[in-house]
Amino acid sequence: MLDLHFTLRAAASKLRRLPLPALLMLATLPCFGQIDLSQSVILAPADLTKAADTLSDEIRQHTFLSWPVSSAAIATDIASVRLRVDTAVPGPEGYRIRTAGRRIEIAGTDKRGVLFGVGRLLRSLDWAPGRASLAEPLNVEAKPATPLRGHQLGYRPKTNSYDGFTVEMWEQYIRDIALWGNNAIELIP
Known part of the structure; x- marks a missing residue:
């Protein structure tokens, strides 16, 4: 433990000597193992435009990145967030988020469930100006404990x-x- 402590102090000391532009550049690089979503596309049917626009707006506001919204299918190698309604998701206003590579699917029991799933994704992202990523795959299912919140x-x-x-x-x-x-x-x- 002692050796690790000195190693970390030495690394921190070297980082302090870097000029500010270099530190800012380091802050925008995704860490090893993270899922880079910086160049994502939001896929959503017309009835989920409000949730898709909310996700796009929040990403732009916090990272200055543009995640365009589309209803068309895209190539398999592009990072994407797909929004959809799926009545198999448990509970009113419930949602399920699944990650497969750089593709994320948010399925809600209803439109509100999709919006709450968008909120969960936003809270799970690691972001900085010019960068958005997930530290690990996000696979979660949730439903509200009470109908009125x-x-x-x-x-x-x-x-x-x-x-x-x-x-x-x-x-x-x-x-x-x-x-x-x-x-x-x-x-x-």
Whole structure:
């Protein structure tokens, strides 16, 4: 353990001497064994456009990458995230995520399930400007424990934040809590 400690300290010392552009370049490189999704395409039927656009927008906002949305099939060597409804997924608003190589499939019992699956994928990604990857294959199935999951949002000067939100900030906040699996909001004065 002692030798490893000194080895790590020596490596950290050398990294500190690198110029900032070199450090930034290192930060954008995927680590060994990671699944690089930086050049992905989102495949979704027309009825799942909202979930597909949400995924594309969040990726662009956090990584500056463009994941185009398509309803057509693509070549097998291209990284992709496929969205679909599958009533075999257990539970209302449930989802299943499967990874095969650089292909990810998010299947939801319904449209909300697909959106919640998109949120799970976003929370599982390792990202930085110009990079998006998974540390390991993501194979998960989940369904909500309760039918109603939400937040109570107070719009008044006593909360020290909500009264200062812009419309764009409200939209992002509501999108974020939806991606975390919430399906209800109560607005109170």
